[in-house]
Amino acid sequence: MLMSQLRAESGVPIATIKYYLREGLLPPGEQTSATRAEYNASHVRRLRLIRALVDVGRLPLATIRKIIEAVEDEQTSVHQMLGAAHYALSLPVEPAPDDPDWQEAGALVDEMITEMGWVIYPDAPTRAELAQTLVSLKRLGMPATRDDLLPYARVADELAREHDLRKVRLDGPRDTAVETLVIMQVLYGRALDALRRLAQEAESARIAGKVQAATGPPPEGD
Amino acid sequence: MLMSQLRAESGVPIATIKYYLREGLLPPGEQTSATRAEYNASHVRRLRLIRALVDVGRLPLATIRKIIEAVEDEQTSVHQMLGAAHYALSLPVEPAPDDPDWQEAGALVDEMITEMGWVIYPDAPTRAELAQTLVSLKRLGMPATRDDLLPYARVADELAREHDLRKVRLDGPRDTAVETLVIMQVLYGRALDALRRLAQEAESARIAGKVQAATGPPPEGD
Structure with a gap:
């Protein structure tokens, strides 16, 4: 297909396609004349992958470049390639290895990973991302012990x-594996977060109902 | 306690405390002379709440003001007050009620809420936030039916x-209830997201191991 069809098929504007070609994120088409190049289904797949990493994963271009390199290097196993995408989705964290809170949190992360097998x-x-969250919970005076966290690990x-x-x-194709991994991880994560807030609202209403039943009728306007 | 002790107790710089006082987010202390005011434990709690909403919830000041109003209005039930904080944590969404994808997603959200009781x-x-995520999943060609989503609703x-x-x-105090709700929702959500990526990495390794066992020894350097 020609560039114009690639645009129609992928929904990505031509200026953006040309930018990805210049940046080496999209491999060049097959040159059929001085001014024409042919593109194929692999180019459509690559554009879908890049858009998923940009729009859904909100990843910076430097990170996307590393993932594309892992996708293109056929020596990289599928598991390693998915790992590159997975790690790219980790929030950047600066560990403080000398801090006792960090040491404790790191040990707890190791313990949970072992316990879960x-x-x-x-x-x-x-690992560092989870440890940082545990440090934050502890410093804010919230429960963050093994017993507090393990139910969440089991659910995960x-x-x-x-x-x-x-x-x-x-x-299927390597592009598609990474694309669907990133969409699944980010969008099902977002769905799960919204579902938790819905379930918490329902549970909060149930608790409020119990309190009301124990203390008498609700005040007016409630 | 004096302003200097309030700073020491809360860890919030004096310039920031004065800003919250000017903005009406922190109630004034009891004036004991022309230049002195006394603060108490409720001021420390309020500062903890504001910092949790700013640092953990990443909420804009206009939203924080609304939550503080709900906390201060004793006519508001605890359930409604927590609802104000919960809803503030929802990602802003622009529903498209005329779009068939949105209508389908909205109906699915209603169905799940009913099914979960x-x-x-x-x-x-x-509701709209979850519907938007379902629309995105569908448009990206990912599974987003009732059967795909219900396991996540059950876990939530x-x-x-x-x-x-x-x-x-x-x-306890109303400030503390909202503070601990926001910290729990955001930080346990972040922990759950990291735990899901850990569990997915482990599951991906397990699947890769199975594939290798079925197809022969791993390639060198893997």
């Missing part, structure tokens, strides 16, 4: 095994 | 009933 790279940025494990990964197209 | 205000912004329900709301200090 998870195989995780030692330098996965997700159940979702990963039974649902999350099944939404990723692992057996 | 949740009591949710009809104009809760969380279990967490809300058994864990989330128990971390909120509902029986």
Whole structure:
């Protein structure tokens, strides 16, 4: 297909396509004359991947470049390639290895990973990201012990095994695997967050109802 | 306590405390002379709440003002006050009521809420937020049916009933209830997101191991 068809097929404006070509994020088409190049389904897939990383993952271009390199390097296994995308979605964190709160949080993260039987790279940025959240919880006086966190780890494990990964197209083209991983991780994460707030509203109403039942009729206008 | 002690107790710089006083977010202290005012534990609590809304909730000042109004209006029930904070944490969304994708997503949200037996205000912004996520999933070609979403709703329900709301200090001062709700919702949400990525990495490794076992030894350098 020509550039104009690639634009129609992908929905990405021509100026943006040309920018991705210049930046090397999109491989060049097959030159058929001095002014014409042919593009194919792999270019459509690559554009879909880049848009998912930009629009859904909100990732910076430098990070997207690294993911594309992992996608293009066929020596990289699918698991490693997905890892590159996964790690790119981690929030940037500056660990403070000398801080006792950080040491405690890091040990708790290790303990949970062991307890769950998870195989995780030692330098996965997700470890530091979780440790930072535990440090924040502790400093704000909120519960953040092993027993507080483990139920959330169990739920994450159940979702990963039974649902999350099944939404990723692992057996198709490499572009599609990374694209569907990022969309699944970010958008199902957003859905889960909204669902938690809905469930919390419902539970808060249930508790309020119980309190009212125990203390008498609701005040007027409630 | 004097302003200097309030600063020491809360960790909030004096310039910031004065700004909150001017903006009416922090109630004035008791004036003991022309240049001196006495502050108490309720001022420390209010500063903790404001910092939680700013630092953890990342909420704009106009939104924080509305939450503070709900906290200060004793006519507002605790459930309504928590609702104000909950709704403030919703991502802003512009619904497109004439769009068929939006109509379908809205109907699916209603159906799930009914199926879960949740009591949710009809104009809760969380509904539109979830609908928007479903529209995005569908447009990106990802699964977003009732059966795809319900497992996530069940998990959210279990967490809300058994864990989330128990971390909120509902029986203390109103400031503290809102503060602990926001910290719980945001930071446990962040922890859950990191835990999902850890569980997905572990599950991806498990699947990769299975594929390798079925297709022969791993390639060198893997």
